[in-house]
Amino acid sequence: MLFGRNKKNPIKMADKQVKDWKYATCGYCSTGCSIEVGLNEEGKPVASRGVGGADVNRGKLCLKGIFEHELFDSDGRGTEPKIRGSFREDWQTTDWDTALDQTFADIRRVQEKYGRDSVAVISTGQMLTEEFYTLGKLTRGLIGTNNYDGNTTLCMASAVSGYKRSFGSDGPPGCYEDFDETSLLIAWGSNLPEQHPIIYWRMKEAQEKSGFPLIVVDPRVTMLAQNADRHLTITPGTDVVLMNSMMYVILDEGLEDRRYIEANTNGIEELEAEVAKYDPVTAAKICGIDEDSIRAVARQFAGAKTAMQIWTMGINQSTHGSDGVVGINNLALITGNIGIAGGTSLSITGQCNAMGTREWSSCSGLPNHRFLENAQDREDIAKFWNVDPEFFPKKRGMLQTDIYQAMELGQIKGLWLIATNPMTSLPNTARIRRAMEQLEFCVIQDCYADTESAQYGTVYLPAGTWAEKDGVMTNTERRINVVKPVVKPHGNSKPDLWIFNRMAERFNEEGKVNFSEKASDIFLEMGVLSEGRLSDNSGMTHALIEENRGIQWPYTKIQAENGEAPAKGGVRLYTEETTFRYADGKAKLIPLPFIDNNEVPDDRFPFWLNTGRLIEHWHGRTKTGKLGNNNKYSPIPFAEMSPDAAKELGVVAGDYIRLISRRSDAIVMAQLTHRVPKNMVFVPFHFHDCANRVVLGLLDPHSRQPAYKQSAVQIERIADQAGAAKMSMEMRKF
Amino acid sequence: MFKVRQDEPQYAFLNDKESATHNRYGTPIDTVAEQSALRGESLNINADREVGENPNRYKQHGFFFTADNCIACHACEAACSEKNDNPPHIAFRSVGFVEGGTYPDYRRQNISMACNHCDDPVCLKGCPTRAYTKFAEYGAVLQDPDICFGCGYCTWVCPYNAPQLDPVKGQVTKCNMCVDRLEVGLKPACVSACLGKALEFGVVENKPEDRDQAKTNIPGFPDHNITHPNIRFQQTRTLNRDMVRVDSTPIKYHRDDDKGQYESEVDKNALRQRSWGIKTLLNSHENAHAIFTLCVQAVMGAFSLLLIGQLFSITGLAILPEISGFSYMLWVMVAIMGIGLFKLNMHLGKPHRFYRGFYNLRHSPVSREIAGVSAFFGGLKGVAFFSLFSGGWAVLLGALSAALAALGVMVGGYYMYKLYRIKARPFWDHWQTASSFVSTMLTLGALILAFFVLITGNMASLPLLGSVVVVGLLLEAVGLYQHSKDLKAGSGEGQASHYDQTTQFGKSYYLRNGLIVINVLMAIGLMFASDITVVLVIILSLSILVSAYLGRIIFYTVVIPTTMPGAFFWKNKGFVEHARESGLADMQQLGVAYEQHHAFDTVALVKTVKEVFAKS
Numbered sequence A: 001m002l003f004g005r006n007k008k009n010p011i012k013m014a015d016k017q018v019k020d021w022k023y024a025t026c027g028y029c030s031t032g033c034s035i036e037v038g039l040n041e042e043g044k045p046v047a048s049r050g051v052g053g054a055d056v057n058r059g060k061l062c063l064k065g066i067f068e069h070e071l072f073d074s075d076g077r078g079t080e081p082k083i084r085g086s087f088r089e090d091w092q093t094t095d096w097d098t099a100l101d102q103t104f105a106d107i108r109r110v111q112e113k114y115g116r117d118s119v120a121v122i123s124t125g126q127m128l129t130e131e132f133y134t135l136g137k138l139t140r141g142l143i144g145t146n147n148y149d150g151n152t153t154l155c156m157a158s159a160v161s162g163y164k165r166s167f168g169s170d171g172p173p174g175c176y177e178d179f180d181e182t183s184l185l186i187a188w189g190s191n192l193p194e195q196h197p198i199i200y201w202r203m204k205e206a207q208e209k210s211g212f213p214l215i216v217v218d219p220r221v222t223m224l225a226q227n228a229d230r231h232l233t234i235t236p237g238t239d240v241v242l243m244n245s246m247m248y249v250i251l252d253e254g255l256e257d258r259r260y261i262e263a264n265t266n267g268i269e270e271l272e273a274e275v276a277k278y279d280p281v282t283a284a285k286i287c288g289i290d291e292d293s294i295r296a297v298a299r300q301f302a303g304a305k306t307a308m309q310i311w312t313m314g315i316n317q318s319t320h321g322s323d324g325v326v327g328i329n330n331l332a333l334i335t336g337n338i339g340i341a342g343g344t345s346l347s348i349t350g351q352c353n354a355m356g357t358r359e360w361s362s363c364s365g366l367p368n369h370r371f372l373e374n375a376q377d378r379e380d381i382a383k384f385w386n387v388d389p390e391f392f393p394k395k396r397g398m399l400q401t402d403i404y405q406a407m408e409l410g411q412i413k414g415l416w417l418i419a420t421n422p423m424t425s426l427p428n429t430a431r432i433r434r435a436m437e438q439l440e441f442c443v444i445q446d447c448y449a450d451t452e453s454a455q456y457g458t459v460y461l462p463a464g465t466w467a468e469k470d471g472v473m474t475n476t477e478r479r480i481n482v483v484k485p486v487v488k489p490h491g492n493s494k495p496d497l498w499i500f501n502r503m504a505e506r507f508n509e510e511g512k513v514n515f516s517e518k519a520s521d522i523f524l525e526m527g528v529l530s531e532g533r534l535s536d537n538s539g540m541t542h543a544l545i546e547e548n549r550g551i552q553w554p555y556t557k558i559q560a561e562n563g564e565a566p567a568k569g570g571v572r573l574y575t576e577e578t579t580f581r582y583a584d585g586k587a588k589l590i591p592l593p594f595i596d597n598n599e600v601p602d603d604r605f606p607f608w609l610n611t612g613r614l615i616e617h618w619h620g621r622t623k624t625g626k627l628g629n630n631n632k633y634s635p636i637p638f639a640e641m642s643p644d645a646a647k648e649l650g651v652v653a654g655d656y657i658r659l660i661s662r663r664s665d666a667i668v669m670a671q672l673t674h675r676v677p678k679n680m681v682f683v684p685f686h687f688h689d690c691a692n693r694v695v696l697g698l699l700d701p702h703s704r705q706p707a708y709k710q711s712a713v714q715i716e717r718i719a720d721q722a723g724a725a726k727m728s729m730e731m732r733k734f
Numbered sequence B: 001m002f003k004v005r006q007d008e009p010q011y012a013f014l015n016d017k018e019s020a021t022h023n024r025y026g027t028p029i030d031t032v033a034e035q036s037a038l039r040g041e042s043l044n045i046n047a048d049r050e051v052g053e054n055p056n057r058y059k060q061h062g063f064f065f066t067a068d069n070c071i072a073c074h075a076c077e078a079a080c081s082e083k084n085d086n087p088p089h090i091a092f093r094s095v096g097f098v099e100g101g102t103y104p105d106y107r108r109q110n111i112s113m114a115c116n117h118c119d120d121p122v123c124l125k126g127c128p129t130r131a132y133t134k135f136a137e138y139g140a141v142l143q144d145p146d147i148c149f150g151c152g153y154c155t156w157v158c159p160y161n162a163p164q165l166d167p168v169k170g171q172v173t174k175c176n177m178c179v180d181r182l183e184v185g186l187k188p189a190c191v192s193a194c195l196g197k198a199l200e201f202g203v204v205e206n207k208p209e210d211r212d213q214a215k216t217n218i219p220g221f222p223d224h225n226i227t228h229p230n231i232r233f234q235q236t237r238t239l240n241r242d243m244v245r246v247d248s249t250p251i252k253y254h255r256d257d258d259k260g261q262y263e264s265e266v267d268k269n270a271l272r273q274r275s276w277g278i279k280t281l282l283n284s285h286e287n288a289h290a291i292f293t294l295c296v297q298a299v300m301g302a303f304s305l306l307l308i309g310q311l312f313s314i315t316g317l318a319i320l321p322e323i324s325g326f327s328y329m330l331w332v333m334v335a336i337m338g339i340g341l342f343k344l345n346m347h348l349g350k351p352h353r354f355y356r357g358f359y360n361l362r363h364s365p366v367s368r369e370i371a372g373v374s375a376f377f378g379g380l381k382g383v384a385f386f387s388l389f390s391g392g393w394a395v396l397l398g399a400l401s402a403a404l405a406a407l408g409v410m411v412g413g414y415y416m417y418k419l420y421r422i423k424a425r426p427f428w429d430h431w432q433t434a435s436s437f438v439s440t441m442l443t444l445g446a447l448i449l450a451f452f453v454l455i456t457g458n459m460a461s462l463p464l465l466g467s468v469v470v471v472g473l474l475l476e477a478v479g480l481y482q483h484s485k486d487l488k489a490g491s492g493e494g495q496a497s498h499y500d501q502t503t504q505f506g507k508s509y510y511l512r513n514g515l516i517v518i519n520v521l522m523a524i525g526l527m528f529a530s531d532i533t534v535v536l537v538i539i540l541s542l543s544i545l546v547s548a549y550l551g552r553i554i555f556y557t558v559v560i561p562t563t564m565p566g567a568f569f570w571k572n573k574g575f576v577e578h579a580r581e582s583g584l585a586d587m588q589q590l591g592v593a594y595e596q597h598h599a600f601d602t603v604a605l606v607k608t609v610k611e612v613f614a615k616s
Helices: A096-114 A129-143 A157-167 A197-210 A239-252 A258-264 A268-275 A280-287 A291-303 A321-334 A354-360 A375-385 A400-408 A429-437 A452-456 A496-507 A519-530 A542-547 A557-561 A643-649 A721-730 B075-084 B122-126 B153-157 B179-183 B189-193 B278-282 B287-311 B326-346 B351-358 B365-386 B392-418 B432-456 B459-489 B492-502 B506-528 B534-557 B573-582 B602-615
Strands: A020-025 A034-039 A045-050 A119-123 A148-150 A185-188 A214-217 A230-232 A308-311 A344-347 A414-418 A441-446 A459-462 A471-474 A479-483 A607-612 A638-641 A656-660 A665-672 A680-684 A711-717 B061-066 B094-102 B105-113 B132-134 B141-143 B164-166 B171-173 B199-203 B231-234 B242-245 B251-256 B261-266
Touching (some): A096 A119, A096 A441, A096 A459, A096 A496, A119 A400, A129 A148, A129 A354, A129 A375, A129 A496, A148 A400, A157 A344, A214 A291, A230 A291, A239 A268, A239 A280, A239 A291, A239 A321, A280 A291, A308 A321, A354 A471, A375 A519, A400 A429, A429 A452, A441 A452, A471 A519, A519 A542, A638 A643, A638 A656, A643 A665, A656 A721, A721 B573, B061 B105, B075 B189, B094 B251, B122 B132, B122 B141, B122 B153, B189 B199, B261 B492, B278 B534, B287 B326, B287 B365, B287 B392, B287 B432, B287 B534, B326 B351, B326 B365, B326 B432, B351 B365, B351 B602, B365 B392, B392 B432, B432 B534, B459 B506, B459 B534, B492 B506
Parallel strands (some): A119 A148, A119 A414, A185 A214, A185 A308, A308 A344, A414 A441, A607 A680, A638 A665
Antiparallel strands (some): A020 A034, A034 A045, A471 A479, A638 A680, A656 A665, A656 A711, B061 B199, B094 B242, B164 B171, B251 B261
């Protein structure tokens, strides 16, 4: 044995001198991990760690959470409010009052000139729930535009729509504990290890213990697909056909749960009539899954004691997104896999607080899943807020994608953009650019001053980020968890809640609507509005939530008053029979006819373009693109491409290639891999001026969510490689 | 002591109830005997004098990697970099992958790798500064960056890419096994962070719960016989017959059904075009080594020829010292040596810490090389100095100096070669390295002397020197021929190096080979030409210098270590090169740092000298 030096120096190890750990909930994805940020003597955030006692993540964090403390003072954070006459002028730094006055004046001016709905407010899934609620109150109650939506239309709208159609209400019925209880798991278009690594870990832990079979439906060989017991390499955009065919087999062979169907659902006859058209032989030709596999999977699914289905963007981001969700719900309903331990259809949500905005932002209606279309709901909220019920529109306005189409046509003249970046995130960038260019004013409220959309801003309001603020978020399993202000907002930026309240002061001229300053007070106000409803959180307070490291809704005032402690986890919806949210308590089985309206590859554009997420990046990279220890794993855009296709095109690994679609082109580096079929390329969507330049993004008829994952492109090797490298670099600043 | 949280989850705690007495290589798992004085000492982490209470403190620990399960989520790397406060371009642990098959029958195998705290730590033995220590505590191999002077030799010898040479700070750092966490019974940060149930840690040879293999091999992992690494694997899923790398290294791992394991092979599907690769060659970090070895070998060669000429009274050589101006030539040789040593020293991360190069004479071939070359340099300077004087004492001292220089040639020359016989670098680990170095001594050494006789008009010696050049060049040619033959038949890394040198650097490689042939012909001409022209000698010299330099930078550039596979961007040397060339690396968050020169910090050196004197 060798021991080197006899006289050893002290071992030096990095010691960040953490003096204080502060509690928060991670601000990236919707898993909802509890996190602690370590502050040193000077109060500077220097470390992050997962909270050991939190049921969701049990001490773990993914690589983004591990470096989340570096966000606070990362490059590009906004420090001062700025204004300018038009986006072609230079920014002028100003004070908050001037910037807010200008915003107020712009909104009022344009509304007076062109009508109330000519101003659009587009928010996000990134803020805290109390902020969503306050923005909703301000927009619905005082500003009064009906063109108010969030970027959740780009990720969760199909899930929301599908849940509403099937169950009569939004709200994922399952929970993470279902992984521990299930006997079979189907993942539809969900790359769990990359998209939701902590949920993957929970799934893996459970799977190693119980050994349940895993079936993955995905056109690409993701890590989840390669480790699945069965990988169904579906033709993009045809999931509904596979679902229909599975239902065909189940109903044809009498594998369904008749008792459950009769007691709990309506519409079985219509469903049977529709799926009768999808025998496996016919379906196989459309969806690309052979008939034997369809039958085998259908039998396995129906025969499982309990079966769980999860899905993410592979379903949501398609022209049949909402239908796909309904199809999953249909499968669950006809086999009685809803509301039982291990039997559920669980939408794996996207953004950290996509759920919060669904519940409380009033984007799609009024707070807590209330509908504008429902007179009683309008009446109740108007009374609660002290506004005129007639001020509310009687029908929901446009969604984000439709708002942009209207903007292109000049019907939207002013835009207030909050914590979202459509220049990177919406499909068909060229059209988005034209739409932004014709705005009369555009207010950018964001924690980063360098989002690509800010180039079209006329007012910039620097917002606080994540744990510079106070409030709650709701995660995929309906768990409300709390974020505490770990540090003061960067520079002269302000929490979004503060900004909304200051805006409300300007619109609330008569002073009759009450806006609370403290998030914990607002949360109690929301609690009152939630009493007796599906997502009842009236038993919770900020303090109780932190103490429990998050509480799943429902947790009611009655439970709290009866001294019933919040459950650690495992809370499900629809556990009692006929408790669905339709009037008769029954869920709907909805037939799903399939029309192939996708842009499919042809001679001119012979490749499928599939887009998706990478573990190291978050959305438009405004956060992760600046953190070296995240960004370095994929610092520039690339395309996964089959080596067989590459050989024919003369492309070698590491070459810059050009993807050309009917919209525009994109430059990416070729990564050659058999992860994708020969007629497909996969491009991460995170990079500005890249994937979304070429994506078509047809809209789902129900959810208005764009089909990001089904477009057709051609590919060419770029002759001037050095020029391509430079161009690729210039197209994004980080 | 590291603070254990109240709500620390159970999975984060070490859990070795029993352990074997010896590992599979027959080494005791107890790092020291029961009564050893090394027991019970504090690790002295950040000057904390407490002693940890881990019951397995004196047992060799190691990582356990379930390759089936790794999903490349980078949580281990992130947790490591967060804990160790590492900048993006440094990673004590990194995840790469190999992949194989055809869609959809495709598998990717990710490999997360840090330091394996080997039984036979070649880094420790190789380090000239003794910056490494293998501790009795946990068998951890720890490195002290404050002692390190940034030569990077440990990064050459380690087969796992564990030591990280930081081009910014000019020093190496590496995985420290999170010994602070071990002291309080916690697993290392990377293991506790793993999201795929892939990474585990404990007393070596112990299998974690629910694991039944403990292999020493998975595709992509180098031969465990080099260092007896303390890592074990489980890999049960059937992989494809060929598993290829994606990190610009033309290597695949091919299943050998008889051996039941994967062996590295060249992957010619990389479809490399034959090119010059001159930019890469000239920008190599190892250029300083090329110049150093050429200069030192040239001067050693010239000196050796002179000495042999004297000892054996070889006419053409023995007369050289008689020629007036000889002592000028000696000073020129001293100057060439100076250039070589300067280049070498200034390529260090901390050039002012040059003296630490002698610290590890006991184990390190680098220390011995430095000692030998220094002795030679000293002796040569003595010879040159005393040649300025006449008189018996000068002759005697000159002779003593010559003896010292001769010893320097033998020791320095031998270890200069020996240090390249690195098992993790099959391209170098061949006798051709020796034949090439000796060839350089003969050819360049003879050239130095040839110039001297040319300038002083003693043409009679030229044919003899010409024949030395011929012998030298032939030796090089024979070595290169045999080398390429053996590479093609050898390990995948050797094959791949040869593939690279005949494709990516092919034009440069064949130019050099062609030049050797031409040079032999010209040198033969020199031997027999009745009317020797100065022009011929100059052309030959230039041609030899070009070929020698080209050959040497190819030697340093094309070497492919038996190291861990990288990913497509991260740990891909092709992408690193592209990032530096295109300016992408200007973005700090890209995780690619530029190569840098480090100043000779005189102030720091003087401070150290003062401290040493103050102590004594």
